[in-house]
Amino acid sequence: MQDAKGPDQLFQRALAEGEILLPKCDDCGAYHFFPRVLCPHCHGTAISWKQAGGKGRVHTTTVVRRKPERGGDYNVCVVELDEGVRMMSRVEGIAPGEVVIDMPVTAFVGEAEGVPAVLFKPSEG
Amino acid sequence: MTTELRGKSAIVGTGHAGLGEAHGLTAYDVMAQSALAALGDAGLKLSDVDGLFCTMMEDSMPALMAAEYLGIQPRFIDGTMSGGSSFVNYLTSATMALDAGLCDVALIVYGSNQRTASGRLVTASRPPAYEAPYNPRYPISAYAMAAARHMHEYGTTREQLADVAVAARAWAQRNPEAFERGPLTREDVLGSRMVGDPLTVRDCCLVTDGGGAIVMVRADRARDFPKAPAYVLGSAAASSHRQISQMKDFTVTAARDSGARAFAAAGVTPADIQAVELYDAFTINTILFLEDLGFCAKGEGGAFVEGGRIAPGGVLPVNTNGGGLSCVHPGMYGIFTVIEAARQIRGDAPGIQLKDIDLALAHGNGGVLSSQVTAILGSRNTL
Numbered sequence: 477m478q479d480a481k482g483p484d485q486l487f488q489r490a491l492a493e494g495e496i497l498l499p500k501c502d503d504c505g506a507y508h509f510f511p512r513v514l515c516p517h518c519h520g521t522a523i524s525w526k527q528a529g530g531k532g533r534v535h536t537t538t539v540v541r542r543k544p545e546r547g548g549d550y551n552v553c554v555v556e557l558d559e560g561v562r563m564m565s566r567v568e569g570i571a572p573g574e575v576v577i578d579m580p581v582t583a584f585v586g587e588a589e590g591v592p593a594v595l596f597k598p599s600e601g
Numbered sequence: 602m603t604t605e606l607r608g609k610s611a612i613v614g615t616g617h618a619g620l621g622e623a624h625g626l627t628a629y630d631v632m633a634q635s636a637l638a639a640l641g642d643a644g645l646k647l648s649d650v651d652g653l654f655c656t657m658m659e660d661s662m663p664a665l666m667a668a669e670y671l672g673i674q675p676r677f678i679d680g681t682m683s684g685g686s687s688f689v690n691y692l693t694s695a696t697m698a699l700d701a702g703l704c705d706v707a708l709i710v711y712g713s714n715q716r717t718a719s720g721r722l723v724t725a726s727r728p729p730a731y732e733a734p735y736n737p738r739y740p741i742s743a744y745a746m747a748a749a750r751h752m753h754e755y756g757t758t759r760e761q762l763a764d765v766a767v768a769a770r771a772w773a774q775r776n777p778e779a780f781e782r783g784p785l786t787r788e789d790v791l792g793s794r795m796v797g798d799p800l801t802v803r804d805c806c807l808v809t810d811g812g813g814a815i816v817m818v819r820a821d822r823a824r825d826f827p828k829a830p831a832y833v834l835g836s837a838a839a840s841s842h843r844q845i846s847q848m849k850d851f852t853v854t855a856a857r858d859s860g861a862r863a864f865a866a867a868g869v870t871p872a873d874i875q876a877v878e879l880y881d882a883f884t885i886n887t888i889l890f891l892e893d894l895g896f897c898a899k900g901e902g903g904a905f906v907e908g909g910r911i912a913p914g915g916v917l918p919v920n921t922n923g924g925g926l927s928c929v930h931p932g933m934y935g936i937f938t939v940i941e942a943a944r945q946i947r948g949d950a951p952g953i954q955l956k957d958i959d960l961a962l963a964h965g966n967g968g969v970l971s972s973q974v975t976a977i978l979g980s981r982n983t984l
C-alpha cells in the first residue's frame with residue numbers, strides 16, 4: 477500500500493505502521509468513523525487526517541461465549557473516543573466480563589484476525 | 602394527516618409452508634409452496650400474479666430466481682433487501698404499484714430451509730469491514746450490546762427480558778402451528794446457556810425452516826374474494842444505520858419514526874391497536890419496539906412486559922402467534938408479522954383468535970436494529 481489513495485487504504489496503511497488516524501472534516505470540524513470520501517455530518521468532501529488521542533470510554537459491551545477448546549469467551553464492545561467517534565473493538569488485559577459501560581479505556585494498535593487493528597486496554601489511574 | 606394510499610390495497614390471501622422443519626426441500630421449494638398456499642387462500646392462480654415482491658437469504662438476485670421458479674413473468678418486481686423488514690416494506694411498494702395500475706395481483710413471498718440445511722442463520726451478507734476483525738457473532742452481539750445499554754440507562758432487568766420470552770411461549774402453546782410449545786418459565790430463560798451477555802439462548806429467536814406469502818389487490822376488488830380482506834391503512838419505513846457500531850443511540854430505534862408516520866397515515870393511535878405483531882428476533886426487540894412505537898414511554902418497556910402483561914389475558918396482546926421466539930423464525934421473520942396481523946383481522950388466526958379485531962399492527966426489523974418498517978392493517982369497519 478505504498479501508493480495508498482482511498483480513505484480505507486490510508487487508514488489501514490497508518491495502522492500497519494502503528495498509528496491510529498481519524499478523519500476530520502475541514503468544513504464542519506467534526507470527526508467521523510469509518511473513513512469515507514465525504515463527511516457524513518455536513519457532506520463536505522475536504523477531509524484531513526488527525527492522530528487519534530487514544531482516550532475513550534466503553535459505550536456498550538458484550539461477552540461472546542465460546543467453548544474453551546475453541547479459545548474461550550471474548551469481549552466485543554463499542555468504544556466512544558474523546559473525538560466523538562465510535563468504533564467496534566475489544567478491551568484486552570482484563571476478563572471479558574469485567575469490561576463495563578462507561579469504563580475509561582486507552583487505544584493501542586494490536587492484531588485481530590491476523591490484521592492490524594485498534595484495540596483497547598483499561599486506562600490507568 | 603392520512604395519506605392518499607390509506608385503505609387503497611387489501612390482503613386477500615395469506616399462506617405458509619414448511620414451518621419448523623421442511624426436510625428435503627430447498628428454500629425456493631418452501632417459497633413456492635407458500636405462494637401456492639396464499640393464492641389458494643385467495644382463490645387465485647399463479648398465472649394471475651403480475652406483481653412479485655420477494656427477497657431471500659441465499660442469493661443476490663432472489664426475486665428473479667423466484668419468478669423463474671414460479672414460472673411467471675411479472676410486470677412489476679420489487680426485491681428491495683432491508684433484512685427481515687423487507688416484507689413489511691413491500692406492503693408500501695405493493696400498494697403503490699397496485700394503486701398506479703402497474704400490477705393487479707401482488708404476491709409477497711419468502712422461504713427458507715436454514716434449519717434443515719445448516720442449523721444456523723444462512724446469509725449472503727458480508728460482515729462489515731470495520732467490525733469483522735473483532736468477530737462479533739452476527740447478529741446476536743449487536744442485540745446484546747443494545748440490551749446492555751438499555752439495562753445500563755433504564756435499569757431494565759434480565760428478568761424483564763425473560764418475561765418477553767415467557768409471554769411469547771404462552772401464546773405459542775395455544776398455536777398448533779408454533780414450533781416450540783413446551784413450558785417455559787422465567788427461571789428457565791435465566792438459567793439457560795448464555796450466548797452473548799446479557800442474552801441467553803432463550804432470549805434468542807428460533808432457527809427454523811419456513812415460508813410465508815401474502816396476496817394483495819386493489820381495495821375496490823377486495824370484497825370479491827372468499828374471505829374478509831385486511832386493508833393496509835398505513836405503512837412507513839425508517840433506517841438509522843447498517844453496522845451496529847454506527848447506531849447513534851443504542852436504546853432508540855428508527856421505529857420511533859416509522860411508527861409515527863404509519864400511525865399518521867392510518868389516522869389512528871397506539872391506544873386504538875388491538876393486536877401487536879413485532880419482529881422479536883431477541884427479547885430486547887419487543888421492549889424497544891413497544892417503547893418506540895408509543896405503547897409505553899422510553900425506558901418503561903421492561904415494566905410494561907413484566908409478569909405476563911403481554912401474554913394471553915394481559916393488558917396488550919403482543920405476538921399472538923408466539924413470535925420469532927417461539928412460533929417460527931426462518932432467517933427472516935418479517936412476513937409473519939403481517940400474516941398474523943392479517944389473520945387476526947380476517948378471523949382465521951391459527952392459535953388464539955382475538956375477538957372482533959379491527960386494527961392490528963405489524964412491525965418489521967432488519968439488519969441489526971437498522972431498518973424499521975411499521976404497517977397498520979384494518980378491517981372493513983376502519984375504512
Ligand SMILES: [Zn+2]
Nearest residue numbers: 501504515518
Ligand atoms: Zn463536515
